[in-house]
Amino acid sequence: MKKLFIIAIILLSAINCFSQENIKTHLFLGKWLMAEVKDAEIFEEWNTNSAGDIAGTSYYVKNGKESVNEILSLESEEGNLNYCAIVFSQNDGNKICYRLKEYDDKENIFVFENLNHDFPKRIIYKFQDFDNLSVRTEDDNKGNDFKFTRVEGLINFYYLKGKILKKPFVNKIGKEVPGIYDYFFEVQGEKYFIRNFKNNESLQIEDYLEKELIFQVSFHEGLWDSDDNNHQSRVGKYVKIYLH
Structure with a gap:
């Protein structure tokens, strides 16, 4: 008992x-x-x-x-x-x-x-x-x-702890395209497509892969692959991310 x-x-x-x-x-x-x-x-x-x-x-x-x-x-x-x-x-x-x-x-x-x-x-x-x-x-x-x-959407910047992931690009028929990759920001188990990456040290996004850091993040919704609505592009939630 x-x-x-x-x-x-x-x-x-x-x-x-x-x-x-x-x-x-x-x-x-x-x-x-x-x-x-x-x-x-x-x-x-x-x-x-x-x-x-x-x-x-x-x-x-x-x-x-x-x-x-x-x-x-x-x-x-x-x-x-x-x-x-x-x-x-x-x-x-x-x-x-x-x-x-x-x-x-x-x-x-x-x-x-x-x-x-x-x-x-x-x-x-x-x-x-x-x-x-x-x-x-x-x-x-x-x-x-x-x-x-x-x-007004999430137009502000927010400080969030997360990490950047690199994933192979997969086309519409589910096939990976060699040499092409997508990058995602993972925060609290949720993944968001990264539309851009900027920092003040001229470093590349590859330098931050899989590192748990605090980033400055803004959330958006729209085209992932193009700024032109006339071009084919994936659409959805995405983030713009800056190194904090």
Whole structure:
């Protein structure tokens, strides 16, 4: 019985333990507009500092005036990822943190929980795709649902830790083309095509292959292989990347 109890503890610990290196927190980055709001615009905006830490604000714009509601952050503590918020009108302005209890890397769902807080006890972020987000705040009896759309795109630069990968170019029929390669930026288990690579030291992209570094990254969507819409090109999400 004692052995079974120990095994159960180990299993429960494994369930609630996430490798933060593979948690796709970079999906939070950008400016998000809440849908179906009358008489005002409500935004949530996330950014990084030069160390790669992620923080944000929740604010609304009404009659041309901007007012901040919350200061947000994603923080690491003793190997755990916490979602923290300072709501100026609540809790005497003290920071309240929610621990990441569930994470689905396929569906991009983050469930943060703090059972000691009155409401909400859980905050759930679900990224339906790169540009659409749903957020739910709830306790065991009720909940509120919000939908957000990314606005202005990820036109800013963000400091992200990742590595550059080199992959053989594969044509439309699935055949590798000798001597031609694509480069991808891998961050938190997600790979993005690299549209360009620039640095201040006249070094080549090959010098940075497979090295875990902090890069300055901007996210885009469009043609991969050409700037001309009249030319055939792959299309999708891509990054421009600079050495930090």
